[in-house]
Amino acid sequence: MKLGQATIKDIAKELNVSLSTVSRALKNYPGISEETKRRVKETAERLNYRPNAVALSLRQSKSFTIGVIIPEVVHFFFSTVISGIEEVAYANGYNVILCQTNEKYEREKSILDTMLANQVDGLLVSFSKETKDFDHFTKLIELELPIVFFDRIPAIDSSVHVTVNDFQGAYDAVTHLLQQGYKKIAHISGPENLTITKQRKEGYLKAIRDFDEAISYTKILECPSGNEDESFKLVNALFTNGEEKPDAIFAHHDLAAAGALMALKSLGIKIPEEVGLVGYSNWQFSSMIDPPLSTVSQPGASIGETATKLLLDMINKNGNTGTISKSVMLDTELIIRKSSSK
C-alpha cells in the first residue's frame, strides 16, 4: 500500500469538520449543506482521496471480492471462462481473486483456505483432476458460502453449477460422423473422475446405438491425462497392433484430437478420406491445423458469465427468498471442418 494515501480523517482535519460530515458528504447523504458537500468533495479531489476498500470490507463484512479456482489458466477453455467471469464481476463492482490448482488436490484445499481468510463473498470453482472428495466444499456450502461450480461439477446434491450439455455435444459429433458415412468410430476418453468425461462417453455410445442397428463397432481408448502425447501413442498403437481399425475418431478434447491427427499423419493415413476426426473444445489452433479440425465448441465466455451472474444472485440473495438459484446447462455447437467432411 502506498504511503501517505489520504483518508477521510485528512479531509476532516483540513476543513475542520468531523469525520461523519466528510463521510456523509462524500456519499451524498441528505442533511448536509450543499456548501459543505462542495468543499468536502473539492478537498477530496485535491488530496487525491480514495476510499479504502479494505476498511470497507471490515466494516461491512463484505469484500466485494469473488474467488475463482481453476485448474490452469493456460488452458484456452479456462481462459475464455475467466474472461466471462471478469466481465460480469467487473461490471458489478466485484473483484476477482484468481488461483490455479495445477490439478493438485492439496493445492486446492490450501487455496480455499487463503480465499476464505480473505473473506471472499463467494466462490467459482472448477476443481482439479485429483479431487475425488468434496468435503472441503460441502463444509462451506453448509456454512452458506455461495459457491458455483462450472465445467467440472461435484457429486453434491445441493450444489449449484454451470455446465455445457456434454452428452448432447458428443452425441451430435458422433452422429455427424455417422452421417458422413463413417461406420467404425473410436472414442478417445479423458480423466476418469470428471463428469464431463462420463457424459461425453455416454453421448458417444448413445449416438452409435441410435443411428443404425447394423453399426455396432465401439472402441474406447482411455486417455486419462488427456494430452496430445498420450493420445499420439494410443492411436499409433491402435493402428499398428493388428486390431480391427476404426474409420473415425471422436476425441474428448482437441488436444487429444491433435495427438491423434499427428499419429495418423505419421502413419500416412489420410484425413478425412480414410479416417474422420472430431475433437472437443474448439481451441484456437483447431482451425489452423491441417486439415482443420471439426470440433464441439463450448461457450467458454458464456459459462463464465452465467456462473458469475448466478453467484452474484446468490451473494445478493436476489429473487425472493423462495427462489433458489438453479443450475444451468448451456448448449454446445458442432463446428464442422475438413477433418470430418468426406
Add this chain to the structure above:
Amino acid sequence: MKLGQATIKDIAKELNVSLSTVSRALKNYPGISEETKRRVKETAERLNYRPNAVALSLRQSKSFTIGVIIPEVVHFFFSTVISGIEEVAYANGYNVILCQTNEKYEREKSILDTMLANQVDGLLVSFSKETKDFDHFTKLIELELPIVFFDRIPAIDSSVHVTVNDFQGAYDAVTHLLQQGYKKIAHISGPENLTITKQRKEGYLKAIRDFDEAISYTKILECPSGNEDESFKLVNALFTNGEEKPDAIFAHHDLAAAGALMALKSLGIKIPEEVGLVGYSNWQFSSMIDPPLSTVSQPGASIGETATKLLLDMINKNGNTGTISKSVMLDTELIIRKSSSK
C-alpha cells in the same frame, strides 16, 4: 463472507482469557504458558477459527495482495506469464488480483483505481495497445507504489521492467532464415506503439544488414492488429499484386504467421520449399500446424516469475537500501521446425 465465522473474541470468551492472550498464543509468542497455548489452539481448531486477512490488512497497512493488469488472459503468452506470477506470489503468501484491460485505455485506468482502493501492495503491468500516455502509472511510481512492467514497457525512465530480448530474438530468427538460403525476407510487423514491435523490426533489419552485403531486400507489412485475418489479407495481397515477392517471411507473432501460412497455402505456395516462415511466441498450436512453425519462444513463466520476484523485493525493500531493483531482460530461444527448414 460466511456468517458466523469464529473470531479471536469467540475463542477468548470460550476460555475466559483476554483477546491478547489468544492472539499471542496463536502466533506462538514467547511468554505464554504451554498450557494456555494448547488450550487456545485446540479451541481455535474446534471453532474452525481462521484469521481474518481483511482485518490484518487494515491493521498492518499491508494487504499481501498484488494486482496484475494484462491485456487478455486468452493470449497464450499472457496465460503462461500468469502461471509464473501465481507460482511465486503463492509461494510467498501473496494473493493475486487479476484484471484484463481488453486492450482498452479507459478500462486500464479504471482497473488501476480499483486496485488502489483495494490496497494492493504492488502492481504487475502489461499495458494495453491503446495506452500511449503513462501519467496514471508515473503518478503511482512517484508515490512509491512498487510497479513492475513486463513484456510491454513504458517510456518511463525510472520504471522497473522485465522483458525478453526481442531485438536478439528477431535477429536470430532472420539470421536463421538467411542461413537456410532465403534471400528476400519480408517482415509482418505488429502494433505500432509497443516497444516489442520496434525491437523485432530492428532485429529483422539488422540481421539482413549484417549477413551479406549482396542481400538488400527488405519489406515490412504493417499489421497493427497482429491477428491472423489481417495477416492473411496482407500476405495474400503481397503475393498477387505483381510486386517483387519475398522468399521468406518473419512474422512478429505466431498468429500473424498462421495467417501468412494459410494465405500461402491457399495460393498453392509450398512451405518451406518456396517460402520460408518463422513466427514469434511459440504458441501451443505452432507445433501442430502443417508444416510445424518455426518460432521464437518467449519464456512466459520465467517472465512472470522474475517480475514477481522483483516486485516482492521492492515491496519488502529487500537488498540494502542502496540496491535499487533493476530491470531484467530474458533470452528468447529460436525453435526451428519444418516451416523454415529447406
Add this chain to the structure above:
DNA sequence: TTGTAGGCGTTATCAC
C-alpha cells in the same frame, strides 16, 4: 504470564 487500551479507515447510531 496475562490483561487493557488504542488504533488501522470507515460508517451507523445516537445526540446536539
Add this chain to the structure above:
DNA sequence: GTGATAACGCCTACAA
C-alpha cells in the same frame, strides 16, 4: 446540519 462514539477483527505497547 453537524459531531461524538462504537464497532468491524486484529495486533501490540504498556501495565499489572
